[in-house]
Amino acid sequence: MYGVDLRPAQELCFQISSITLIIAGMFFDNNKVKRSKLNLWIGIGALWVLAVWQIHSMGWSVMFNTLLGTGVYFTVIRTVKKDDFKLIARTIAWVGAFTLGYLALQYFGYDLRDQAVLNAPGLVPKCSVFGLKAAMGEYFALVIPFLLSFSWISLLLIIPVALSYSCVAMLAGTTAIMFFCWFRKRIVFWALIPVILVMGLVYWFKFEHHSMMGSRIPMWGMVIQDSWKQPFGRGLDSFRNDTKMGSTKYFKHDYDHETIRAIYTEQGWAVEKQVDAKFLERAKLDNPLDFWDHPHNEYIWLFYELGLPGLFILGFIVYHLIQRFKYSRRDTATVALAAGVIVFFISCIGQFPLHMARLGHIVPILFGFYYLQTEEDV
Numbered sequence: 001m002y003g004v005d006l007r008p009a010q011e012l013c014f015q016i017s018s019i020t021l022i023i024a025g026m027f028f029d030n031n032k033v034k035r036s037k038l039n040l041w042i043g044i045g046a047l048w049v050l051a052v053w054q055i056h057s058m059g060w061s062v063m064f065n066t067l068l069g070t071g072v073y074f075t076v077i078r079t080v081k082k083d084d085f086k087l088i089a090r091t092i093a094w095v096g097a098f099t100l101g102y103l104a105l106q107y108f109g110y111d112l113r114d115q116a117v118l119n120a121p122g123l124v125p126k127c128s129v130f131g132l133k134a135a136m137g138e139y140f141a142l143v144i145p146f147l148l149s150f151s152w153i154s155l156l157l158i159i160p161v162a163l164s165y166s167c168v169a170m171l172a173g174t175t176a177i178m179f180f181c182w183f184r185k186r187i188v189f190w191a192l193i194p195v196i197l198v199m200g201l202v203y204w205f206k207f208e209h210h211s212m213m214g215s216r217i218p219m220w221g222m223v224i225q226d227s228w229k230q231p232f233g234r235g236l237d238s239f240r241n242d243t244k245m246g247s248t249k250y251f252k253h254d255y256d257h258e259t260i261r262a263i264y265t266e267q268g269w270a271v272e273k274q275v276d277a278k279f280l281e282r283a284k285l286d287n288p289l290d291f292w293d294h295p296h297n298e299y300i301w302l303f304y305e306l307g308l309p310g311l312f313i314l315g316f317i318v319y320h321l322i323q324r325f326k327y328s329r330r331d332t333a334t335v336a337l338a339a340g341v342i343v344f345f346i347s348c349i350g351q352f353p354l355h356m357a358r359l360g361h362i363v364p365i366l367f368g369f370y371y372l373q374t375e376e377d378v
Helices: 006-025 037-056 060-079 082-107 112-117 133-148 152-163 167-184 186-210 213-229 277-284 298-326 332-350 363-377
Strands: 248-253 259-265 268-271 289-291
Touching (some): 082 363, 133 167, 167 332, 213 248, 298 363
Antiparallel strands (some): 248 259
8 A cells, every 4th residue: 555644544454354354253153142232332422423414414434434334343252252352362462572673673773664665764663663752652551451460571562652751641541450460460469559650750851841731621622612602513524624614623733832823715725714824824925824634632533523422422431331330349450451341431531542543453452352351240
């Protein structure tokens, strides 16, 4: 797929692989799936996405990917056996080993894409095969609890998470580690507390300047305010691609803390009247003006595009996920999967894993195995 941007290329791969998996699942023996309130709310969520797409007539790819992810989830719980957890954990371990090896090669100065393909050393960031450092950090944070079910040496994976310079990935990774240790090795939990506190302080003072949270938080405030104006949602992909009259976009200076709201008019995008003229002047000079194509927070995105019903549905899904863990046996596999689910929900605070196929592809599989691992206990 030469010449295609990374994100749409990976999205196409996700779509092809999901369709293949769903079709292949038709030829396997089906498990007997019990009635489940969790599955009910996941189904309602998919139907609400479909309804919002129909009402606003926009966001085809978001709707299609949501339905594919839902289809993969139900394919997993109908065809995969509970004991297959070891298989998926080993698969994730091998993929993790490959990506870690690739990352090591990058730090030793070799990257096929950087040197041979692009012939422009230094352009490709040191983030293995993920394209974005934050995506790499979130992936390794997700890998940690799976590998902890086999070996404690996987604690060292917090190093590539730190190298991603993503505060959210670090928070997700350390939370997953502590969650796993609390239920499987309580003494390690207490031993890690001072280590994590020291690492947290070092990370904050050493790498905090890499964080973009300072520019996101003011933007989040604007988006939440605008979301209340249309509490049933503005439509799928409306945050990025809505060009209807009166639609809204949020412009910013690259790596600056300032964001302005712009409204689409007959003359194009018009900024609010109260914007300081110096802001626009800087846009012409030293700091290019860009727009946010995603709020970098899946919960705010959900509120903006799917409205209060979307948040309501998500709340019930989270509630039933917690209930399933509460009444589970809390064995190693269950705790590892629950820690993976926690990594996903924390990652959604400062990134958008559902909108990146390089991360989103694993979400329905993760949730499917979590459902299977807790099925007999609910």
